[in-house]
Amino acid sequence: MKLFRTLIPLREARSIVLRHVRRVGVEEVSFDLAAGRILAEDIVAEMDSPPFNRAAMDGYAVKAEDTLGAAPDKPLVLHRHEPYSGSEPESEELSEGEYIPIQTGMPMPRGSNAVLMLEYGKERDSKLEVFKPVTPGKNVAFKGEDVRRGDIVLNEGRLLRAADIGLLASIGRRYVKVRKKGAIGILSTGDELYDPKVDGSSGGAIADVNSYILAALMSTIAKPSRMGIVSDNYDALKAAIVSCIANCDAILVSGGSSVGKRDFIGDVVADLGEMLFHGVAIRPGEPTGFGIIDEKPIFCLPGYPVSMIAAFEMLVRPFLEAMHGLKEAMMRQVFAVVAKKIPSAVGRTDFVRVRLSHDEHDGEYYVEPIRVSGSGILSSVTSSDGFVIIEENREGIEEGERIVVNLW
Ligand code: AMP
Ligand code: MG
Numbered sequence: 001m002k003l004f005r006t007l008i009p010l011r012e013a014r015s016i017v018l019r020h021v022r023r024v025g026v027e028e029v030s031f032d033l034a035a036g037r038i039l040a041e042d043i044v045a046e047m048d049s050p051p052f053n054r055a056a057m058d059g060y061a062v063k064a065e066d067t068l069g070a071a072p073d074k075p076l077v078l079h080r081h082e083p084y085s086g087s088e089p090e091s092e093e094l095s096e097g098e099y100i101p102i103q104t105g106m107p108m109p110r111g112s113n114a115v116l117m118l119e120y121g122k123e124r125d126s127k128l129e130v131f132k133p134v135t136p137g138k139n140v141a142f143k144g145e146d147v148r149r150g151d152i153v154l155n156e157g158r159l160l161r162a163a164d165i166g167l168l169a170s171i172g173r174r175y176v177k178v179r180k181k182g183a184i185g186i187l188s189t190g191d192e193l194y195d196p197k198v199d200g201s202s203g204g205a206i207a208d209v210n211s212y213i214l215a216a217l218m219s220t221i222a223k224p225s226r227m228g229i230v231s232d233n234y235d236a237l238k239a240a241i242v243s244c245i246a247n248c249d250a251i252l253v254s255g256g257s258s259v260g261k262r263d264f265i266g267d268v269v270a271d272l273g274e275m276l277f278h279g280v281a282i283r284p285g286e287p288t289g290f291g292i293i294d295e296k297p298i299f300c301l302p303g304y305p306v307s308m309i310a311a312f313e314m315l316v317r318p319f320l321e322a323m324h325g326l327k328e329a330m331m332r333q334v335f336a337v338v339a340k341k342i343p344s345a346v347g348r349t350d351f352v353r354v355r356l357s358h359d360e361h362d363g364e365y366y367v368e369p370i371r372v373s374g375s376g377i378l379s380s381v382t383s384s385d386g387f388v389i390i391e392e393n394r395e396g397i398e399e400g401e402r403i404v405v406n407l408w
Contacts, residue, residue: 004259004279004286009392010314010349013280017290017315020276020297021322024182024249028175031168034160036220037178038324043154048144049170052090053108057139060099060121060128061112064136072131080126081109099128108140115139147171157327179324181223185248186211187240189230189255189265190303209378210254210301210308217312221324232262241268245293250323252316255303258287265300269293281348281392284375285311304375310351313387313406331386332407336367342397343369344390353384356405367405384408 026040055061062078070076081098090107092100099116100109101123108115113136120132147153147170154164160178168176188208196207208229215224225248230240237256244251256263257278266289269275273293278300280288284307289300299316301308321330336356344350353370367388372380386407390397397403 007279007281007286007348008277010280010282011392013277013288013290013315014318016276017297017319018322020292021319022249022295023325024180024323026177027180028177031165031173031176034168034176034178035162035165037160038221038326039154039156039158039160040177040179040325042152042156043168043171043173043176045147045149045151045153045171046173047171048149049147049167050141050143050145053143054141055102055104055106055108055115055139056141057115057117058103059101059115059117059139060123061094061102061109062099062114062116062130062134063094063096063112064114064134064138066097066099067114067116067130067133070130070133075122075129075131078128078130080123080128082126113137113140155327157325159326159328159330181221182249182320182323183247184218184222184224184320185244185251186214186224186226187228187230187244187251187253189232189237189253191232191262193229193255195229209305210303213305213309214252214254214312217309217317218320221320221326221330232256232264234264234268237264238268238272241272241293241298245272245296245298248296250296250319251298252301252312253298254301254308257289257300257302265289269298269300273298280311280315282310282314283345283348283350285314285351288315290315302375305378306353306375306381309381310387314349314351314389333404334365334407335402336365336405338397338399338401338403339366339368341399342388342390344394344396346395347392349392350390352388352390353380354386354388354405355383356385356407365405367403 078097078099081094081100084100092109094109094111114134116134122129188211192206193208194205211226215226218224227244230237253265256265266275266278269291273291275291278289285302287302288311291298301311342352354367357366370380370384386405388403388405
């Protein structure tokens with residue numbers, strides 16, 4: 001399948017794509033709806049967390065100095081601070097030789113500096129026998145020890161995670177600025193395709209799986225819109241793209257991106273705007289193109305689902321990350337030892353589906369390629385744990401080498 005006269009290197013294709021990124025705008029959302037969104041501001045804590053010194057254990061708030069020398073066979077005796085309602089320890093002030101019973105999370109009384117754990121004391125008749133000394137600060141969570149007022153606690157460009165939402169809650173941030181989700185139009189092209197959500201399989205028809213894969217790949221970061229299936233017809237494709245361009249920030253088209261008799265997308269983009277490259281030295285995914293129409297980026301992706309996924313990971317994902325101001329990798333990555341040589345040819349970048357395993361004896365993660373080459377074999381992706389990218393100057397990766405694995 002020799003397709004293109006010139007294939008440009010992935011690095012060059014990526015730099016062209018990234019040159020045409022237009023960053024999406026910003027919106028404010030309630031902090032509890034921000035998980036999975038990309039932060040568009042630095043978050044500065046406007047209060048300390050915890051907001052006051054508080055007990056980190058159940059027990060007795062004491063002055064640590066008063067417990068010096070205590071031992072199981074030589075208990076010291078403290079006196080209960082009175083009167084004490086039990087509800088607002090922070091408004092109480094301990095004097096020398098006094099204690100106040102306290103539960104985890106309660107504010108420490110003024111004058112106290114440690115919590116004696118329940119099991120190291122014995123309380124009777126407003127007196128406490130202390131069997132063990134405590135050091136100053138013991139079992140106390142100090143004001144600001146988690147987050148200090150004025151600190152930058154979360155940085156712009158971060159993909160917000162569950163614990164981040166908790167942190168926002170702890171410092172009283174109700175609203176946060178996040179990136180809007182870019183509207184990404186998705187078109188599938190091919191006379192043979194039918195929409196499996198609407199129709200059943202019949203005759204020689206093929207289910208359009210690409211538009212569903214693309215929508216799922218993007219839904220956390222962007223707002224995908226499936227714009228339907230277009231037949232292999234120049235005018236139909238042109239009309240579909242014109243209407244898609246009007247409603248979207250960028251378009252992904254899959255299928256019809258080779259240079260066969262029924263592949264029109266390259267011509268349509270060139271006629272409506274400009275095709276910036278067509279044909280990239282990647283495998284799978286060679287028939288990938290990129291152009292601009294009315295300043296809007298349009299990706300022409302291969303029709304084979306595995307090739308399309310490869311092209312997405314190598315070119316579209318970096319584009320989406322930049323478009324949404326993401327400053328960290330969206331995918332989880334691990335280092336793993338190559339268990340079996342991963343072959344590759346010099347002169348192209350390979351996208352290799354891999355399996356990851358963990359060896360309990362040496363504690364290492366091992367990675368090996370899945371040996372199915374067909375770009376139509378979608379189950380080779382579903383049975384993989386992730387993929388590795390082999391740079392174009394490498395002739396495979398030898399057994400024993402350590403490489404980065406991107407996890408689904
Ligand atoms: P093409 O790139 O149009 O030559 O398509 C290559 C192969 O991918 C053909 O076997 C197509 O039937 C298949 N294909 C194209 N588009 C899709 C799609 N949206 N879903 C599933 N398979 C597709
Ligand atoms: Mg086709």
